[in-house]
Amino acid sequence: MKTRIREYRAKYNLTQEKLAELVGVRRETILFLEQGKYNPSLRLAHNVAKALHAAIDELFIFDD
Protein backbone atom coordinates (compact mmCIF):
# COMPACT_ATOMS: atom_id res chain seq x y z
CA MET A 1 0.00 0.00 0.00
CA LYS A 2 1.23 3.48 -0.89
CA THR A 3 -0.05 6.71 0.59
CA ARG A 4 -0.05 10.35 -0.46
CA ILE A 5 -0.36 11.64 3.10
CA ARG A 6 3.06 13.30 3.02
CA GLU A 7 2.15 15.13 -0.19
CA TYR A 8 -1.15 16.39 1.20
CA ARG A 9 0.49 17.29 4.50
CA ALA A 10 3.01 19.43 2.64
CA LYS A 11 0.16 21.03 0.67
CA TYR A 12 -1.50 22.21 3.89
CA ASN A 13 1.83 22.90 5.58
CA LEU A 14 1.16 20.47 8.42
CA THR A 15 3.80 18.73 10.49
CA GLN A 16 3.36 15.05 11.42
CA GLU A 17 2.75 16.14 14.99
CA LYS A 18 0.08 18.68 14.02
CA LEU A 19 -1.71 16.15 11.80
CA ALA A 20 -1.53 13.58 14.61
CA GLU A 21 -3.16 16.09 16.96
CA LEU A 22 -5.91 16.83 14.42
CA VAL A 23 -6.64 13.13 13.92
CA GLY A 24 -6.22 12.19 17.59
CA VAL A 25 -3.41 9.67 17.15
CA ARG A 26 0.30 9.49 17.94
CA ARG A 27 2.94 10.99 15.66
CA GLU A 28 4.41 7.51 15.16
CA THR A 29 1.08 6.33 13.74
CA ILE A 30 1.19 9.08 11.10
CA LEU A 31 4.79 8.11 10.33
CA PHE A 32 3.84 4.44 9.85
CA LEU A 33 0.85 5.45 7.71
CA GLU A 34 3.06 7.62 5.47
CA GLN A 35 5.53 4.78 5.03
CA GLY A 36 2.69 2.36 4.21
CA LYS A 37 3.73 0.12 7.12
CA TYR A 38 0.39 0.26 8.90
CA ASN A 39 -3.05 -0.68 7.52
CA PRO A 40 -5.48 1.74 9.18
CA SER A 41 -9.08 0.97 10.09
CA LEU A 42 -11.75 2.59 7.95
CA ARG A 43 -12.46 5.07 10.74
CA LEU A 44 -8.81 6.15 10.98
CA ALA A 45 -8.50 6.40 7.18
CA HIS A 46 -11.68 8.52 7.17
CA ASN A 47 -10.34 10.80 9.93
CA VAL A 48 -7.01 11.30 8.14
CA ALA A 49 -8.78 12.00 4.85
CA LYS A 50 -11.10 14.48 6.57
CA ALA A 51 -8.18 16.29 8.22
CA LEU A 52 -6.41 16.59 4.85
CA HIS A 53 -9.60 17.53 2.92
CA ALA A 54 -9.20 14.56 0.59
CA ALA A 55 -11.05 11.38 -0.32
CA ILE A 56 -9.83 8.09 1.16
CA ASP A 57 -8.95 6.62 -2.25
CA GLU A 58 -6.89 9.72 -3.06
CA LEU A 59 -4.75 9.18 0.04
CA PHE A 60 -4.41 5.40 0.11
CA ILE A 61 -3.32 3.66 -3.08
CA PHE A 62 -3.40 -0.12 -3.36
CA ASP A 63 -1.12 -1.84 -5.87
CA ASP A 64 -3.59 -4.47 -7.09
Add this chain to the structure above:
Amino acid sequence: MKMKRALLAVGIIALVLIVLLVSLQEYYVAIALAVGIFIIGRRELWHLIRKRRLPPFDERVRQNMVKSARNGFIFFAVASALLMLFVTINLNYIANLKAVHVMSGLFLAGGLVYLLSYIFYDRVEPKLREGELRRLKTFLQVAAIATGAGVSSFILHNIVSGLVGVEEPVFFLIGVLLAPAAMGVGLVGSLVFFIKGLSRKQLPEIDQPDDERIQA
Protein backbone atom coordinates in the same frame (compact mmCIF):
# COMPACT_ATOMS: atom_id res chain seq x y z
CA MET B 1 -9.47 5.97 29.47
CA LYS B 2 -9.25 2.23 30.21
CA MET B 3 -5.74 2.10 28.71
CA LYS B 4 -4.62 5.06 30.82
CA ARG B 5 -5.96 3.41 33.96
CA ALA B 6 -4.29 0.13 33.01
CA LEU B 7 -0.98 1.95 32.45
CA LEU B 8 -1.32 3.71 35.80
CA ALA B 9 -2.09 0.38 37.52
CA VAL B 10 0.98 -1.25 35.90
CA GLY B 11 3.13 1.70 37.01
CA ILE B 12 1.91 1.55 40.61
CA ILE B 13 2.29 -2.25 40.82
CA ALA B 14 5.81 -1.99 39.35
CA LEU B 15 6.72 0.71 41.89
CA VAL B 16 5.44 -1.38 44.82
CA LEU B 17 7.33 -4.44 43.49
CA ILE B 18 10.53 -2.41 43.10
CA VAL B 19 10.26 -1.14 46.70
CA LEU B 20 9.56 -4.71 47.87
CA LEU B 21 12.53 -6.09 45.91
CA VAL B 22 14.87 -3.39 47.27
CA SER B 23 13.71 -4.15 50.83
CA LEU B 24 14.50 -7.83 50.14
CA GLN B 25 17.95 -6.72 48.88
CA GLU B 26 17.23 -8.16 45.40
CA TYR B 27 18.85 -5.16 43.73
CA TYR B 28 19.53 -6.74 40.32
CA VAL B 29 15.92 -7.87 39.90
CA ALA B 30 14.69 -4.44 41.02
CA ILE B 31 16.97 -2.72 38.48
CA ALA B 32 15.87 -5.13 35.73
CA LEU B 33 12.20 -4.43 36.54
CA ALA B 34 12.74 -0.66 36.61
CA VAL B 35 14.64 -0.72 33.29
CA GLY B 36 11.97 -2.97 31.73
CA ILE B 37 9.15 -0.65 32.81
CA PHE B 38 11.12 2.37 31.58
CA ILE B 39 11.68 0.76 28.16
CA ILE B 40 8.00 -0.19 27.84
CA GLY B 41 6.68 3.21 28.91
CA ARG B 42 9.42 5.50 27.58
CA ARG B 43 7.21 7.17 24.97
CA GLU B 44 4.40 7.80 27.44
CA LEU B 45 6.87 9.11 30.02
CA TRP B 46 8.54 11.43 27.50
CA HIS B 47 5.16 12.75 26.34
CA LEU B 48 4.11 13.27 29.97
CA ILE B 49 7.26 15.28 30.71
CA ARG B 50 7.00 17.37 27.52
CA LYS B 51 3.26 18.04 27.36
CA ARG B 52 2.11 17.23 30.91
CA ARG B 53 -0.45 14.71 29.65
CA LEU B 54 -0.42 11.15 28.38
CA PRO B 55 -0.32 10.57 24.60
CA PRO B 56 -3.45 9.25 22.85
CA PHE B 57 -3.90 5.48 22.85
CA ASP B 58 -4.87 5.08 19.22
CA GLU B 59 -5.81 1.87 17.39
CA ARG B 60 -2.18 1.03 16.45
CA VAL B 61 -1.03 1.31 20.07
CA ARG B 62 -4.02 -0.74 21.25
CA GLN B 63 -3.25 -3.48 18.71
CA ASN B 64 0.39 -3.53 19.83
CA MET B 65 -0.65 -3.75 23.47
CA VAL B 66 -2.95 -6.70 22.73
CA LYS B 67 -0.11 -8.47 20.91
CA SER B 68 2.28 -7.76 23.80
CA ALA B 69 -0.25 -9.05 26.33
CA ARG B 70 -0.67 -12.21 24.24
CA ASN B 71 3.11 -12.68 24.03
CA GLY B 72 3.36 -12.10 27.76
CA PHE B 73 0.71 -14.75 28.39
CA ILE B 74 2.56 -17.26 26.18
CA PHE B 75 5.79 -16.58 28.06
CA PHE B 76 4.00 -16.86 31.41
CA ALA B 77 2.26 -20.11 30.46
CA VAL B 78 5.40 -21.78 29.08
CA ALA B 79 7.60 -20.57 31.97
CA SER B 80 5.06 -21.73 34.57
CA ALA B 81 4.70 -25.10 32.90
CA LEU B 82 8.47 -25.65 32.81
CA LEU B 83 8.79 -24.52 36.42
CA MET B 84 6.03 -26.88 37.54
CA LEU B 85 7.57 -29.79 35.62
CA PHE B 86 11.01 -29.18 37.15
CA VAL B 87 9.54 -28.94 40.66
CA THR B 88 7.67 -32.19 40.11
CA ILE B 89 10.71 -34.05 38.78
CA ASN B 90 13.21 -32.70 41.30
CA LEU B 91 11.11 -33.26 44.39
CA ASN B 92 9.91 -36.66 43.21
CA TYR B 93 6.33 -35.91 44.22
CA ILE B 94 4.93 -37.67 41.17
CA ALA B 95 2.68 -39.97 43.19
CA ASN B 96 1.24 -37.24 45.41
CA LEU B 97 1.03 -34.16 43.21
CA LYS B 98 -1.30 -35.20 40.43
CA ALA B 99 -2.89 -31.74 40.36
CA VAL B 100 0.51 -30.33 39.43
CA HIS B 101 0.70 -32.66 36.44
CA VAL B 102 -2.77 -31.67 35.33
CA MET B 103 -1.93 -27.98 35.70
CA SER B 104 1.40 -28.42 33.88
CA GLY B 105 -0.32 -30.12 30.98
CA LEU B 106 -2.99 -27.45 30.88
CA PHE B 107 -0.43 -24.66 30.99
CA LEU B 108 1.51 -26.25 28.15
CA ALA B 109 -1.69 -26.75 26.16
CA GLY B 110 -2.69 -23.16 26.92
CA GLY B 111 0.66 -21.90 25.72
CA LEU B 112 0.30 -23.97 22.56
CA VAL B 113 -3.22 -22.71 21.82
CA TYR B 114 -2.20 -19.09 22.35
CA LEU B 115 0.90 -19.63 20.23
CA LEU B 116 -1.34 -21.08 17.51
CA SER B 117 -3.76 -18.20 17.87
CA TYR B 118 -0.91 -15.72 17.55
CA ILE B 119 0.58 -17.34 14.45
CA PHE B 120 -2.52 -18.59 12.64
CA TYR B 121 -5.35 -16.29 13.76
CA ASP B 122 -5.14 -14.24 10.54
CA ARG B 123 -5.50 -17.44 8.50
CA VAL B 124 -8.31 -18.89 10.59
CA GLU B 125 -10.41 -15.73 10.98
CA PRO B 126 -11.60 -15.34 7.34
CA LYS B 127 -12.58 -19.03 7.13
CA LEU B 128 -14.88 -19.08 10.15
CA ARG B 129 -18.50 -17.98 10.20
CA GLU B 130 -19.47 -15.08 12.43
CA GLY B 131 -20.98 -17.39 15.06
CA GLU B 132 -17.98 -19.73 15.02
CA LEU B 133 -15.61 -16.82 15.43
CA ARG B 134 -17.63 -15.57 18.39
CA ARG B 135 -17.49 -19.02 20.00
CA LEU B 136 -13.73 -19.28 19.36
CA LYS B 137 -13.20 -15.94 21.10
CA THR B 138 -15.41 -17.05 24.01
CA PHE B 139 -13.44 -20.31 24.41
CA LEU B 140 -10.13 -18.43 24.33
CA GLN B 141 -11.45 -15.99 26.93
CA VAL B 142 -12.69 -18.85 29.15
CA ALA B 143 -9.24 -20.50 28.96
CA ALA B 144 -7.46 -17.24 29.81
CA ILE B 145 -9.82 -16.33 32.69
CA ALA B 146 -9.63 -19.89 34.08
CA THR B 147 -5.82 -19.72 34.02
CA GLY B 148 -5.83 -16.45 35.94
CA ALA B 149 -8.47 -17.74 38.36
CA GLY B 150 -6.52 -20.98 38.91
CA VAL B 151 -3.22 -19.24 39.68
CA SER B 152 -4.95 -16.64 41.91
CA SER B 153 -6.81 -19.41 43.78
CA PHE B 154 -3.59 -21.29 44.53
CA ILE B 155 -1.97 -18.12 45.86
CA LEU B 156 -5.08 -17.08 47.86
CA HIS B 157 -5.50 -20.62 49.23
CA ASN B 158 -1.93 -20.58 50.54
CA ILE B 159 -2.27 -17.08 51.99
CA VAL B 160 -5.61 -17.78 53.74
CA SER B 161 -4.45 -21.19 54.98
CA GLY B 162 -1.24 -19.64 56.27
CA LEU B 163 -3.07 -16.82 58.04
CA VAL B 164 -5.92 -18.83 59.55
CA GLY B 165 -3.94 -22.02 60.21
CA VAL B 166 -6.71 -24.25 58.80
CA GLU B 167 -6.82 -25.81 55.31
CA GLU B 168 -8.95 -23.38 53.26
CA PRO B 169 -11.48 -25.27 51.06
CA VAL B 170 -13.10 -22.70 48.66
CA PHE B 171 -10.03 -21.46 46.77
CA PHE B 172 -8.61 -24.99 46.88
CA LEU B 173 -11.65 -26.38 45.07
CA ILE B 174 -11.62 -23.52 42.56
CA GLY B 175 -7.89 -24.02 41.91
CA VAL B 176 -7.93 -27.82 41.71
CA LEU B 177 -11.33 -28.57 40.18
CA LEU B 178 -13.19 -25.62 38.66
CA ALA B 179 -10.33 -23.68 37.05
CA PRO B 180 -8.63 -26.71 35.39
CA ALA B 181 -12.04 -27.95 34.17
CA ALA B 182 -12.92 -24.54 32.69
CA MET B 183 -9.44 -24.23 31.21
CA GLY B 184 -9.72 -27.68 29.66
CA VAL B 185 -13.10 -26.84 28.13
CA GLY B 186 -11.77 -23.51 26.82
CA LEU B 187 -8.67 -25.10 25.30
CA VAL B 188 -10.43 -28.05 23.68
CA GLY B 189 -13.16 -25.75 22.30
CA SER B 190 -10.66 -23.27 20.85
CA LEU B 191 -8.59 -26.08 19.34
CA VAL B 192 -11.68 -27.54 17.64
CA PHE B 193 -12.50 -24.18 16.00
CA PHE B 194 -8.85 -23.60 15.10
CA ILE B 195 -8.54 -26.94 13.36
CA LYS B 196 -11.91 -26.33 11.66
CA GLY B 197 -10.69 -22.95 10.38
CA LEU B 198 -7.29 -24.23 9.29
CA SER B 199 -8.67 -27.27 7.47
CA ARG B 200 -11.43 -25.34 5.66
CA LYS B 201 -10.42 -24.12 2.21
CA GLN B 202 -12.90 -21.26 2.06
CA LEU B 203 -15.95 -19.94 3.83
CA PRO B 204 -19.06 -22.04 3.03
CA GLU B 205 -21.47 -20.48 0.57
CA ILE B 206 -24.28 -20.47 3.11
CA ASP B 207 -22.71 -17.34 4.65
CA GLN B 208 -23.49 -15.29 1.53
CA PRO B 209 -26.65 -13.21 1.76
CA ASP B 210 -29.71 -14.88 0.18
CA ASP B 211 -30.24 -12.07 -2.35
CA GLU B 212 -26.74 -12.51 -3.83
CA ARG B 213 -27.21 -16.28 -4.22
CA ILE B 214 -30.56 -15.79 -5.95
CA GLN B 215 -29.06 -13.26 -8.36
CA ALA B 216 -26.07 -15.52 -9.07
